[in-house]
Amino acid sequence: MVQKLDTLTETPSQTAGPYVHIGCIPSFAGVEGVYPEDLGLRAVEQGAKGETITITGSVHDGTGWTLRDAMLESWQADAVGLYPGQDGADPKVNGFCRFAADKDSGEFTLQTIKPGAVPGPDGTWQAPHIALWIVARGINTGLQTRIYFEDEDNSADPLLARIEQRPRVETLIAKKTGDGQYRFDIRLQGDGETVFLDI
Amino acid sequence: MPKWMPRMTDARLIPRDRSAHPVPRDPDYKTSVARSPNLPLLSMPSTLTEETGPVFGHGLIGALDNNLILNFSQGAAPAIGERILLHGRVMDENARPVPNTLVEIWQANAGGRYRHVKDTYFAPLDPNFGGCGRTLTDENGQYQFLTIRPGAYPWPNRGNDWRPMHVHYSIFGQGFGQRLITQCYFEGDPLIDRCPIVATIKDRSQIDRLVAPLDMARAKPMDFLAYKFDIVLRGRRQTMFENRPEGM
Ligand SMILES: [Fe+2]
Numbered sequence: 001m002v003q004k005l006d007t008l009t010e011t012p013s014q015t016a017g018p019y020v021h022i023g024c025i026p027s028f029a030g031v032e033g034v035y036p037e038d039l040g041l042r043a044v045e046q047g048a049k050g051e052t053i054t055i056t057g058s059v060h061d062g063t064g065w066t067l068r069d070a071m072l073e074s075w076q077a078d079a080v081g082l083y084p085g086q087d088g089a090d091p092k093v094n095g096f097c098r099f100a101a102d103k104d105s106g107e108f109t110l111q112t113i114k115p116g117a118v119p120g121p122d123g124t125w126q127a128p129h130i131a132l133w134i135v136a137r138g139i140n141t142g143l144q145t146r147i148y149f150e151d152e153d154n155s156a157d158p159l160l161a162r163i164e165q166r167p168r169v170e171t172l173i174a175k176k177t178g179d180g181q182y183r184f185d186i187r188l189q190g191d192g193e194t195v196f197l198d199i
Numbered sequence: 200m201p202k203w204m205p206r207m208t209d210a211r212l213i214p215r216d217r218s219a220h221p222v223p224r225d226p227d228y229k230t231s232v233a234r235s236p237n238l239p240l241l242s243m244p245s246t247l248t249e250e251t252g253p254v255f256g257h258g259l260i261g262a263l264d265n266n267l268i269l270n271f272s273q274g275a276a277p278a279i280g281e282r283i284l285l286h287g288r289v290m291d292e293n294a295r296p297v298p299n300t301l302v303e304i305w306q307a308n309a310g311g312r313y314r315h316v317k318d319t320y321f322a323p324l325d326p327n328f329g330g331c332g333r334t335l336t337d338e339n340g341q342y343q344f345l346t347i348r349p350g351a352y353p354w355p356n357r358g359n360d361w362r363p364m365h366v367h368y369s370i371f372g373q374g375f376g377q378r379l380i381t382q383c384y385f386e387g388d389p390l391i392d393r394c395p396i397v398a399t400i401k402d403r404s405q406i407d408r409l410v411a412p413l414d415m416a417r418a419k420p421m422d423f424l425a426y427k428f429d430i431v432l433r434g435r436r437q438t439m440f441e442n443r444p445e446g447m
Contacts, residue, residue, distance in 0.1 A: 008292050008431045012405045013220050014382040015231075015396060016367070019313045023305025023331050023367055029315050031329045034270050035261065039303075039333075040253075062233040069317070075252060075375040083251040096253035103316075118247050131248050133378055138230030140221035140399050142380060146248075159243055188234050198215060198240035199249055199376060 013142065016135035020071050021100060028100055040098030043074060043112035048092035050079025050113035055147060055174055055182045058106045059134060062189030066106035070136040073098050074110055074147075076129070081116030114149065120158045127157040134186065144197040147184050148173045163195055171195050211436045212245040212376045213292055221399035228395045229356055249376030250435075255301045257335060264333050267306070267346035271329030278328035280309030280347025282423035285383070285411070289340045289370060292434030296340030302430075303333040303369040304344060311350030311362075320352055345423065351390055363390035363397070372432040383428045384410045 021029035025038040059067040074097045077083045078090035093113065101108050112130070120126040130147040148154050150173050163169050171194045174182035186194045223235035263270040268278045285304075289297040307313050307330065310322035314330050328347070336342045346366070353361050365382045372378065384391050391397055391410065400406050408431075417425035 006294060007434070008290060008294050009219050009405070009408075010216065010292060010433055011379065011381055011408055011431045012400050012402075013379060014367075014399075014409070015221075015228075016369075016380045017382075018317055019305060019315045020367070020369075020380070022313060022315055022329075023303050023369055026329065026331045031271075031314050031331060033273065034329050034331055035264070035333075039255075039259075039301075062235075062237075065233075067234075073378070075248065077248075083247060085251060085254060094253070120246055121244060126246060126248070129248070131375055133375070135380055136234065138228070138232075138234035140223055140225075140228075140231055140235070141217075142378060143236070144376075159241070159246075162241060162243055189237050193236055193238055195238075196236050196240050198217070198242040199245055 013140060015137060015140050016071065016142070018069050018137040020135055024071060025098055025100060038098065040073065040094075040096050043076065043094055043097035043110065045092040045094065048078070048113050049090050050115075051180060053112060053114050053180045053182060055110040055112070055130075055184050057108055057184040057186060059101060059108075059136070059186045060188065067101055067136055068103055068106045070101040070106075070108070070134055071098065072100070072108060073133045074112070075131045075133075076112065077115040077118050079113055079116050081118040081128075083118070124158045125156065126159065127154040128152050129157075139188075143188070144199060145186065145194055146172055146197065149176075149182065150174065151176050159197075159199075168193075168195050210250050212249060212374060213434045213436050214242070214244075215433060219402060219405050222401060225395065225399045227357070228399055231399065245374070245376050250374045252371060252373060252375040252377070254299070255335065255371070259301075260333065260335055265342075265344045267304075267328070267330065267332045267344060270332060272327045276327045278308065278347050279325050280328075282345070283348050284343060284345055284417055284419070284423050284425040285366060285428060286341070286343035286414075286417060286425065287411075287428040287430060289336050289342065289430045289432065291372070291377075291432050293437065295434070296336070296338075297372055297432055298336055298338045298340055300336050300373065301333060301371045302336060302342045303331070304346075304366050305331045306346065306349040306366045307352055309347050309350050311352030322350065322352070348385065351388075356395060360395060361390050361393070363388045363394050368428075368430065370430055370432060377432045379430070379432060381430070382409060383426075385426060386410055386412045
């Protein structure tokens with residue numbers, strides 16, 4: 001026998017299931033009147049500094065089918081790379097947003113501002129990015145990934161640099177489709193599988 | 200001033216022990232088969248992105264938000280079912296309480312029916328039950344909900360699968376990398392050991408962590424029973440031996 005560590009083990013995850021909307025975005029699920037509004041409706045408030053952007057996309061399973069039941073959360077820095085809560089951060093940037101795949105089309109939309117670069121490990125800088133967390137029925141532990149931008153310099157990003165198969169880097173890069181418009185599709189499995197993170 | 204200063208850091212998240220979690224793909228939970236990545240996750244030490252996260256204030260929480268018996272009718276009429284207090288403590292892997300963190304729950308009604316367009320089970324809706332609640336942990340990481348015990352329900356998976364009675368939990372922690380969704384089961388439910396979603400967790404002792412014991416010390420005579428559900432989130436690595444740039 002050895003001494004006992006006084007650390008605990010993390011509680012295991014379980015799938016968010018098909019009814020995650022009831023708990024997280026009840027108005028979206030049709031449960032009205034419990035809260036004044038759903039949590040995380042806006043990543044930024046009116047007047048947030050920076051370039052206003054809209055990211056649309058969808059989540060596909062291993063057969064190519066588009067999920068209609070996925071819920072996503074995003075977390076990001078303000079236009080100069082400060083996270084809410086850090087000294088000097090833009091008070092109009094909430095940083096956090098919740099959004100769901102459309103019940104019919106499966107499309108999701110994130111309206112926000114483009115974040116600035118943020119410090120990485122060992123004096124590096126991480127290219128502008130938005131952290132994403134995806135939950136749904138059939139996903140047993142929420143999937144972490146990131147959105148980068150094709151019109152930014154991603155060459156020195158320490159996370160992207162770790163991806164061995166270079167074509168897979170593209171799965172984390174939102175494609176510009178118009179002025180302030182980006183497309184970011186997530187593939188859970190198979191061809192073009194998105195790089196998911198353990199971070 | 201030197202650019203690199205050794206300092207007591209308390210920031211990097213402890214890497215997630217995936218063996219403590221469900222397997223991503225389990226043929227007995229059919230939906231997981233096409234929704235789980237084929238390729239390994241990309242592992243990397245946490246960064247500011249995962250170490251920071253949204254903070255929610257007390258202004259967010261309404262008086263009835265943690266009372267699922269009354270919050271759908273806004274106090275007008277109570278929900279039907281076995282009245283329970285569901286309480287516990289949120290801690291991190293270093294056994295420290297996680298204060299002021301948002302805990303959200305959702306559940307079926309006493310008959311096992313969710314108030315959701317996608318739920319077509321013929322058990323009736325309760326006109327006074329919505330099925331969601333939220334609260335912030337106090338300075339000691341404690342939280343509580345007053346609710347009704349949810350019913351078990353059938354679901355389309357194998358020929359005759361039923362979910363045990365359960366309450367879904369969503370917990371934030373203090374960094375986006377601590378984000379967790381899980382489910383709370385109830386002591387003594389024979390359906391726990393028959394549930395393919397429970398069985399995605401391969402470590403029996405970890406399954407036991409999701410089963411809330413009856414807690415008669417917190418039950419209120421002639422009013423409600425109590426169940427205790429403690430939650431542990433990822434912790435932060437504590438070390439005196441790490442060089443980090445100043446100001447981080
Ligand atoms: Fe459920």
